[in-house]
Amino acid sequence: xxxxxxxxxxxxxxxxxxxxxxxxxxxxxxxxxxxxxxxxxxxxxxxxxxxxxxxxxxxxxxxxxxxxxxxxxxxxxxxxxxxxxxxxxxxxxxxxxxxxxxxxxxxxxxxxxxxxxxxxx
Amino acid sequence: xxxxxxxxxxxxxxxxxxxxxxxxxxxxxxxxxxxxxxxxxxxxxxxxxxxxxxxxxxxxxxxxxxxxxxxxxxxxxxxxxxxxxxxxxxxxxxxxxxxxxxxxxxxxxxxxxxxxxxxxxxxxxxxxxxxxxxxxxxxxxxxxxxxxxxxxxxxxxxxxxxxxxxxxxxxxxxxxxxxxxxxxxxxxxxxxxxxxxxxxxxxxxxxxxxxxxxxxxxxxxxxxxxxxxxxxxxxxxxxxxxxxxxxxxxxxxxxxxxxxxxxxxxxxxxxxxxxxxxxxxxxxxxxxxxxxxxxxxxxxxxxxxxxxxxxxxxxxxxxxxxxxxxxxxxxxxxxxxxxxxxxxxxxxxxxxxxxxxxxxxxxxxxxxxxxxxxxxxxxxxxxxxxxxxxxxxxxxxxxxxxxxxxxxxxxxxxxxxxxxxxxxxxxxxxxxxxxxxxxxxxxxxxxxxxxxxxxxxxxxxxxxxxxxxxxxxxxxxxxxxxxxxxxxxxxxxxxxxxxxxxxxxxxxxxxxxxxxxxxxxxxxxxxxxxxxxxxxxxxxxxxxxxxxxxxxxxxxxxxxxxxxxxxxxxxxxxxxxxxxxxxxxxxxxxxxxxxxxxxxxxxxxxxxxxxxxxxxxxxxxxxxxxxxxxxxxxxxxxxxxxxxxxxxxxxxxxxxxxxxxxxxxxxxxxxxxxxxxxxxxxxxxxxxxxxxxxxxxxx
Numbered sequence: 001x002x003x004x005x006x007x008x009x010x011x012x013x014x015x016x017x018x019x020x021x022x023x024x025x026x027x028x029x030x031x032x033x034x035x036x037x038x039x040x041x042x043x044x045x046x047x048x049x050x051x052x053x054x055x056x057x058x059x060x061x062x063x064x065x066x067x068x069x070x071x072x073x074x075x076x077x078x079x080x081x082x083x084x085x086x087x088x089x090x091x092x093x094x095x096x097x098x099x100x101x102x103x104x105x106x107x108x109x110x111x112x113x114x115x116x117x118x119x120x121x
Numbered sequence: 122x123x124x125x126x127x128x129x130x131x132x133x134x135x136x137x138x139x140x141x142x143x144x145x146x147x148x149x150x151x152x153x154x155x156x157x158x159x160x161x162x163x164x165x166x167x168x169x170x171x172x173x174x175x176x177x178x179x180x181x182x183x184x185x186x187x188x189x190x191x192x193x194x195x196x197x198x199x200x201x202x203x204x205x206x207x208x209x210x211x212x213x214x215x216x217x218x219x220x221x222x223x224x225x226x227x228x229x230x231x232x233x234x235x236x237x238x239x240x241x242x243x244x245x246x247x248x249x250x251x252x253x254x255x256x257x258x259x260x261x262x263x264x265x266x267x268x269x270x271x272x273x274x275x276x277x278x279x280x281x282x283x284x285x286x287x288x289x290x291x292x293x294x295x296x297x298x299x300x301x302x303x304x305x306x307x308x309x310x311x312x313x314x315x316x317x318x319x320x321x322x323x324x325x326x327x328x329x330x331x332x333x334x335x336x337x338x339x340x341x342x343x344x345x346x347x348x349x350x351x352x353x354x355x356x357x358x359x360x361x362x363x364x365x366x367x368x369x370x371x372x373x374x375x376x377x378x379x380x381x382x383x384x385x386x387x388x389x390x391x392x393x394x395x396x397x398x399x400x401x402x403x404x405x406x407x408x409x410x411x412x413x414x415x416x417x418x419x420x421x422x423x424x425x426x427x428x429x430x431x432x433x434x435x436x437x438x439x440x441x442x443x444x445x446x447x448x449x450x451x452x453x454x455x456x457x458x459x460x461x462x463x464x465x466x467x468x469x470x471x472x473x474x475x476x477x478x479x480x481x482x483x484x485x486x487x488x489x490x491x492x493x494x495x496x497x498x499x500x501x502x503x504x505x506x507x508x509x510x511x512x513x514x515x516x517x518x519x520x521x522x523x524x525x526x527x528x529x530x531x532x533x534x535x536x537x538x539x540x541x542x543x544x545x546x547x548x549x550x551x552x553x554x555x556x557x558x559x560x561x562x563x564x565x566x567x568x569x570x571x572x573x574x575x576x577x578x579x580x581x582x583x584x585x586x587x588x589x590x591x592x593x594x595x596x597x598x599x600x601x602x603x604x605x606x607x608x609x610x611x612x613x614x615x616x617x618x619x620x621x622x623x624x625x626x627x628x629x630x631x632x633x634x635x636x637x638x639x640x641x642x643x644x645x646x647x648x649x650x651x652x653x654x655x656x657x658x659x660x661x662x663x664x665x666x667x668x669x670x671x672x673x674x675x676x677x678x679x680x681x682x683x684x685x686x687x688x689x690x691x692x693x694x695x696x697x698x699x700x701x702x703x704x705x706x707x708x709x710x711x712x713x714x715x716x717x718x719x720x721x722x723x724x725x726x727x728x729x730x731x732x733x734x735x736x737x738x739x740x741x742x743x744x745x746x747x748x749x750x751x752x753x754x755x756x757x758x759x760x761x762x763x764x765x766x767x768x769x770x771x772x773x774x775x776x777x778x779x780x781x782x783x784x785x786x787x788x789x790x791x792x793x794x795x796x797x798x799x800x801x802x803x804x805x806x807x808x809x810x811x812x813x814x815x816x817x818x819x820x
Contacts (some may be wrong), residue, residue: 010167013134014716015176020126055170057163069301078301085173092363100301101360106178121306 008038009053013119021109035059069098078119141168153370181227197248286372294338315347343609440769447790487522521568546581580662682732747800
């Protein structure tokens with residue numbers, strides 16, 4: 001079975017890496033460049049999980065996650081946050097916004113896949 | 122194209138870095154100009170942050186470490202803890218420059234910049250004590266996935282070695298569900314660690330009417346058997362730490378299980394718990410079929426990375442097409458078809474398409490000069506700091522597009538000119554004040570398209586060229602005669618003579634030896650020209666005029682001894698038909714020409730290329746006055762001027778190496794191959810023989 005994932009990151013390099021890792025692992029991946037773009041893409045798809053960066057132009061990760069959670073159909077969609085820091089307060093903020101879990105950048109592809117399965121089945 | 126995908130991403134990471142660095146420069150420039158929009162600071166922060174993120178993925182540790190410290194300082198700026206003072210902005214620019222050095226070093230595998238620490242320390246001092254991120258974190262920043270905050274219970278930390286049996290009590294809070302976590306997945310992950318026995322504890326069933334469906338009602342008691350460490354178990358619950366009650370302890374302790382639970386052994390017998398898992402997952406996936414949205418597609422196709430070699434091949438092919446089309450046009454003309462014939466009409470349309478195609482292909486190679494100008498901004502910063510002048514660089518026309526190769530090869534001469542402007546062009550702040558000018562000098566860097574060429578200007582508002590001094594130096598170096606009568610423009614042009622340097626003391630910046638003559642040569646090798654204008658007290662301006670591309674050039678097709686040759690138009694000053702009065706004999710074998718009072722050496726192209734012996738008389742022959750590297754000119758005698766046209770440059774270097782006097786070759790409309798001459802190079806190795814040796818002939 002294929003899981004559909006939406007990944008939102010403003011760094012092209014990160015998007016390329018996510019695409020490579022997740023496509024190889026058999027995920028169907030949709031990409032967006034920032035929070036606003038992410039919401040636009042989300043309007044047309046129903047991903048099994050969402051991966052989001054924090055620092056992004058237009059709408060950052062916290063704002064994006066809050067906006068996603070505010071949508072009835074995405075109240076329980078798992079959302080993983082991609083961060084470079086593992087600071088506890090950052091996690092707390094992400095969780096307060098509605099994030100399900102976090103992945104520290106740079107990520108190890110097998111662990112990312114494992115984390116996705118952990119939250120999305 | 123079976124390249125390693127990671128290598129591809131790595132290459133594109135460095136391309137992205139350049140874009141981010143450009144954005145970083147832009148934002149810093151805006152902040153320097155007084156932009157206090159928090160978003161502008163955010164742009165700076167994100168640029169550094171993104172580079173750090175990508176660098177981490179490729180384990181570029183020095184870059185990561187630098188970016189991390191830079192980012193920490195920027196965070197202080199973002200939070201308002203630090204003010205964007207002029208001093209701070211200057212340091213930020215320096216840090217941005219160093220970041221660029223780090224990126225390049227990482228890309229090329231060379232050593233990073235040496236003075237990075239000094240700048241960072243200065244910034245960190247300005248930012249004040251780091252808020253919460255200790256810098257030691259840098260050292261342990263390793264490409265690691267899933268960094269876990271394992272605040273293991275003191276009692277368990279000691280017994281971290283794998284146990285054979287564990288007892289886990291897991292009671293989700295409502296927040297666990299609210300953040301999109303699913304206990305089922307966690308229980309399944311746990312069951313993957315070993316043999317589990319899971320008992321669900323549910324409270325005394327409340328009346329349905331009182332049941333809050335979003336509250337957390339269930340808890341689980343799991344017994345896990347297998348060689349499992351406590352860390353492995355905690356890792357499963359990493360995401361839900363704090364939003365559930367979790368107790369992990371060795372099995373056989375007090376059984377915390379709530380009575381009334383139901384028991385299932387998940388292994389080896391298929392467990393009841395597994396059934397919903399297996400069913401739930403496919404159900405989830407069988408939603409609407411995944412369709413890439415338009416938005417997602419657009420994001421991916423915004424740019425394509427193409428090997429430059431492929432573009433060059435395309436440029437070459439289009440060049441061939443242009444030649445082919447010219448040949449076809451000639452055949453049609455020779456066939457004597459009426460201009461209104463269908464063939465002639467079709468050919469005309471074909472010509473227009475070819476021209477459009479050529480323009481489009483050239484446009485692929487064209488890049489804005491902005492990165493080049495940003496490099497110059499850095500040169501100005503470093504140069505002015507080194508000699509204690511206050512200088513501002515004002516770029517204009519950064520979006521002007523120029524062939525990539527031209528941009529690359531323009532970097533060195535432009536660097537030199539910008540340094541010269543800072544070092545020699547601008548006065549010291551004190552001298553400027555005395556002259557009633559602002560202390561801060563202004564260097565303007567301008568790019569524009571004009572008449573099918575690119576014009577780049579370096580202008581300063583300094584003292585202008587001190588012509589008396591230039592003249593004096595030229596005389597003292599024996600470059601001109603003491604009584605030579607020179608116009609202002611001619612004096613200015615003396616700066617381009619080899620070895621000329623106006624600085625009486627060699628400064629740290631401009632150095633010795635490499636003068637404007639090298640700049641001129643570099644620009645000429647690009648098919649360009651450089652000129653200088655200056656107003657005493659107001660400043661000087663160097664103008665570089667370049668062809669739009671190195672693939673085609675405007676040439677004059679001339680005939681010499683039955684051969685057709687192409688002379689680049691950029692090197693021809695004027696043409697003339699000689700009369701016997703213009704020609705003077707000088708020495709036994711050479712002639713000179715007197716033009717408007719100036720004496721110019723005459724070269725017979727036919728003789729220099731070995732086509733024939735020198736002619737007996739040059740009366741009535743056509744000469745091309747060509748500009749040489751040292752600013753003087755030479756007259757090349759040819760038999761006839763045939764036409765002026767654009768020709769496609771075909772390099773000869775690969776097949777024949779450097780041929781003195783010959784720059785390249787081209788194919789003319791009639792299919793003939795013609796050499797493209799480099800007059801300056803030709804004259805350098807020329808014999809200058811324009812007369813047969815009378816004695817040798819007589820004898």
